[in-house]
Amino acid sequence: xxxxxxxxxxxxxxxxxxxxxxxxxxxxxxxxxxxxxxxxxxxxxxxxxxxxxxxxxxxxxxxxxxxxxxxxxxxxxxxxxxxxxxxxxxxxxxxxxxxxxxxxxxxxxxxxxxxxxxxxxxxxxxxxxxxxxxxxxxxxxxxxxxxxxxxxxxxxxxxxxxxxxxxxxxxxxxxxxxxxxxxxxxxxxxxxxxxxxxxxxxxxxxxxxxxxxxxxxxxxxxxxxxxxxxxxxxxxxxxxxxxxxxxxxxxxxxxxxxxxxxxxxxxxxxxxxxxxxxxxxxxxxxxxxxxxxxxxxxxxxxxxxxxxxxxxxxxxxxxxxxxxxxxxxxxxxxxxxxxxxxxxxxxxxxxxxxxxxxxxxxxxxxxxxxxxxxxxxxxxxxxxxxxxxxxxxxxxxxxxxxxxxxxxxxxxxxxxxxxxxxxxxxxxxxxxxxxxxxxxxxxxxxxxxxxxxxxxxxxxxxxxxxxxxxxxxxxxxxxxxxxxxxxxxxxxxxxxxxxxxxxxxxxxxxxxxxxxxxxxxxxxxxxxxxxxxxxxxxxxxxxxxxxxxxxxxxxxxxxxxxxxxxxxxxxxxxxxxxxxxxxxxxxxxxxxxxxxxxxxxxxxxxxxxxxxxxxxxxxxxxxxxxxxxxxxxxxxxxxxxxxxxxxxxxxxxxxxxxxxxxxxxxxxxxxxxxxxxxxxxxxxxxxxx
Numbered sequence: 001x002x003x004x005x006x007x008x009x010x011x012x013x014x015x016x017x018x019x020x021x022x023x024x025x026x027x028x029x030x031x032x033x034x035x036x037x038x039x040x041x042x043x044x045x046x047x048x049x050x051x052x053x054x055x056x057x058x059x060x061x062x063x064x065x066x067x068x069x070x071x072x073x074x075x076x077x078x079x080x081x082x083x084x085x086x087x088x089x090x091x092x093x094x095x096x097x098x099x100x101x102x103x104x105x106x107x108x109x110x111x112x113x114x115x116x117x118x119x120x121x122x123x124x125x126x127x128x129x130x131x132x133x134x135x136x137x138x139x140x141x142x143x144x145x146x147x148x149x150x151x152x153x154x155x156x157x158x159x160x161x162x163x164x165x166x167x168x169x170x171x172x173x174x175x176x177x178x179x180x181x182x183x184x185x186x187x188x189x190x191x192x193x194x195x196x197x198x199x200x201x202x203x204x205x206x207x208x209x210x211x212x213x214x215x216x217x218x219x220x221x222x223x224x225x226x227x228x229x230x231x232x233x234x235x236x237x238x239x240x241x242x243x244x245x246x247x248x249x250x251x252x253x254x255x256x257x258x259x260x261x262x263x264x265x266x267x268x269x270x271x272x273x274x275x276x277x278x279x280x281x282x283x284x285x286x287x288x289x290x291x292x293x294x295x296x297x298x299x300x301x302x303x304x305x306x307x308x309x310x311x312x313x314x315x316x317x318x319x320x321x322x323x324x325x326x327x328x329x330x331x332x333x334x335x336x337x338x339x340x341x342x343x344x345x346x347x348x349x350x351x352x353x354x355x356x357x358x359x360x361x362x363x364x365x366x367x368x369x370x371x372x373x374x375x376x377x378x379x380x381x382x383x384x385x386x387x388x389x390x391x392x393x394x395x396x397x398x399x400x401x402x403x404x405x406x407x408x409x410x411x412x413x414x415x416x417x418x419x420x421x422x423x424x425x426x427x428x429x430x431x432x433x434x435x436x437x438x439x440x441x442x443x444x445x446x447x448x449x450x451x452x453x454x455x456x457x458x459x460x461x462x463x464x465x466x467x468x469x470x471x472x473x474x475x476x477x478x479x480x481x482x483x484x485x486x487x488x489x490x491x492x493x494x495x496x497x498x499x500x501x502x503x504x505x506x507x508x509x510x511x512x513x514x515x516x517x518x519x520x521x522x523x524x525x526x527x528x529x530x531x532x533x534x535x536x537x538x539x540x541x542x543x544x545x546x547x548x549x550x551x552x553x554x555x556x557x558x559x560x561x562x563x564x565x566x567x568x569x570x571x572x573x574x575x576x577x578x579x580x581x582x583x584x585x586x587x588x589x590x591x592x593x594x595x596x597x598x599x600x601x602x603x604x605x606x607x608x609x610x611x612x613x614x615x616x617x618x619x620x621x622x623x624x625x626x627x628x629x630x631x632x633x634x635x636x637x638x639x640x641x642x643x644x645x646x647x648x649x650x651x652x653x654x655x656x657x658x659x660x661x662x663x664x665x666x667x668x669x670x671x672x673x674x675x676x677x678x679x680x681x682x683x684x685x686x687x688x689x
Contacts, residue, residue: 049297051318054070070319081106091349105122114369118133119131123143137417177444186200218231228244254274277295285571286556288307291305298316298320362607371398377606379604386622389404477495529548532545565577622635634647642668645662648662
C-alpha cells in the first residue's frame with residue numbers, strides 16, 4: 001500500500017490514497033478533500049469511466065446539511081438544535097423525516113415519516129426502556145444495576161428473560177407467556193476467558209465447544225455426541241475440518257489471506273485465483289469447470305466467462321448498481337435494471353424501479369416510507385403482452401395489511417395489538433371480505449400455534465420448550481413427532497397414514513425410513529452424494545436397490561443404475577435417465593426438454609432466475625411471484641395468449657392457506673372462482689386439500 005502525502009490546496013486539506021500491489025500491477029485509488037474545519041467536502045471514488053464523486057455541505061457550525069451522491073441526488077439535514085442534532089432529514093425523494101429529542105439529555109425521542117411515528121423511552125442513564133411502533137405495539141427493555149439487558153417484554157404481556165454472569169455473558173434465556181408460564185428455555189456455560197463451552201437445550205441436550213490457545217474453535221461435539229474438529233495455521237486461518245466419519249476437508253490461502261484451494265473429503269479440489277486487489281479472477285472447479293472474471297476499478301464484475309465459453313457482460317451506474325446484464329451469444333437474455341423512477345407519485349429514488357428483458361419486465365412502485373406498493377409483471381409472447389398487477393397496502397408500522405391479486409382478488413391481513421396477523425380475509429371484486437383463516441395465535445416470540453380455516457377445520461401445534469414441534473392436529477387428523485438430541489425427527493405417527501421411523505448417520509443424513517408398508521434406506525459418500533437407495537417392502541413385494549455413480553475427479557453424477565447421465569462443461573445435466581435431452585441458456589438455466597428428437601417443453605425466466613413461462617405443444621403456462629419469491633399464481637393461456645384459467649395461491653408467511661381457481665371467458669372476465677383450502681405438514685407442505 002502507498003499513501004501519498006497530505007497537501008494544502010485553497011485552504012483545504014486533500015488526501016489521495018491508493019492501493020497498489022506491484023505483483024499484479026493493480027491499483028485502486030480514492031481521493032478526498034476537506035474544508036478549513038477538517039470536514040470532508042468531496043470524495044472521489046476509484047472509477048474513471050463515470051464521475052463517482054460524493055459531495056458534502058455544512059452550515060457555519062459544522063453541521064452536515066447536504067449530501068449529494070454521484071448521480072446528483074441530494075439528501076438534506078436541517079433544523080439542528082444547540083446540541084448539533086438534526087430535527088429533519090429529507091431524502092432524495094423529497095420525503096422528510098422529523099426527529100425529536102428529550103429536553104434535558106437530548107436523546108432521540110421520536111422519528112416521524114409520512115404519518116408513521118416510532119417513539120423511544122429511556123431510563124435515567126440513557127438506556128432505551130421502550131420502543132413504540134407506529135401501530136402502537138411496543139417492546140420494553142429492562143436492565144440490572146450493571147446496565148446489562150435482562151428482560152424484553154411486549155404489549156401482549158410476553159417476556160424474554162436473561163441471566164447474565166459477571167462478565168456479561170448470557171447464561172440462561174427464558175421465554176414466558178402472558179400468564180407467566182415458561183414456554184421456552186436455554187442455558188449456556190463459559191470458561192474463564194468468556195468463551196462458550198456448552199449450549200444446553202430445554203431437554204438437557206448439550207452441544208460443547210473446544211478452543212486452541214488463540215481462541216480458535218477447534219472442536220464441537222453435538223448433542224448426539226459426534227465430534228467435529230477444525231485446524232488453524234499459524235495465522236489463525238482455517239486449514240482443515242474433520243467430520244465424525246473421518247471425512248477431511250483441507251483449505252489453503254495466499255499471502256493476502258484469499259482462499260485459494262478447497263479439497264473435499266473425496267479429494268476433489270476447487271481452486272481460486274485473484275488479482276492484486278483480491279478480486280476473484282479465475283475459479284477452477286471439477287464440478288462446474290473453469291470460470292473467469294474481469295472487474296472494473298471499483299471491483300465490480302464486468303465480464304464472466306463460464307466453462308462453456310459463454311460470456312456475460314455487466315454494466316454499473318456511478319453508485320455501482322447493476323444496470324445491465326448482456327449475453328453476447330443470446331441478446332434475448334439481456335436485462336436492464338432501472339432505478340430512481342418517479343412517475344405517477346412513485347417514491348423511487350434510491351430504489352430498484354424496473355427489471356426489463358427482451359421478453360418480460362418487472363416494474364416496482366414505492367410509497368413515501370419505501371414500502372413496495374405495486375408490482376407489474378409483463379410477459380411478451382409472440383402475439384400478445386400479458387400483464388399482471390399485484391398491489392400492497394401497509395399499516396403505520398410498515399406491516400403488510402393487504403395484497404391485491406390479479407382478477408380483482410384482495411387478501412387482507414388484519415393484525416392484533418402486537419402487530420401479528422390475527423386473521424386472513426378474502427375479497428372478490430366488490431364483495432365484502434370473508435374470513436379465510438381466523439383465530440390465529442402464536443407462541444411468545446415464536447412460531448404459529450393455531451388457526452382455523454374458513455371451512456371450520458382447525459390447526460393446532462404443540463411444542464416442547466425448545467420450540468420443536470411435538471404434535472400437530474388438522475381437524476380430525478393428528479401427527480405426533482419424536483426428535484433425537486440433534487433435532488432430527490425420529491418418529492412420525494399419523495392418525496391416517498400410520499407410523500414412520502427414521503434413522504440418521506453421524507452427519508445427520510437420513511439413512512433409513514420405515515413404515516407399515518416397508519422401508520427405504522440410503523447410503524452416501526464422504527461429501528454427501530447419495531450412492532444407493534434400497535427399497536424393502538414389508539410383505540409381498542420385491543426388494544430393489546439403485547446405485548448412483550459419480551466421476552472420480554468431481555462430484556458430477558455419471559450414472560443411475562445402468563443408465564448413463566451426461567453433463568456439459570459447466571456441469572449442467574444434458575441427458576437424464578429417461579433419455580430426455582436437456583438444453584440450457586447462456587445463464588445456465590434449463591431452456592428446453594426434448595424426447596426422441598421432439599421438443600416437449602420450453603422454459604423462460606426473468607432476471608431473478610424465476611421461471612415465468614412454460615411452453616408445451618398443448619399449452620402456455622405463466623407464473624407470478626411475490627417480492628419474497630413466493631409463487632402467487634399460475635395461468636394457462638391459448639396459443640394467442642388469451643388467459644383461459646388461473647390458480648392463485650394464498651399465504652400466511654410461509655404457510656400456503658388456500659388456492660383460488662378461476663376460469664375466464666372470451667372477453668377475459670372471471671367466472672365464479674373456486675376456493676380450495678390447503679392443509680400442510682410440519683414443513684408447511686400441503687398434504688390435504
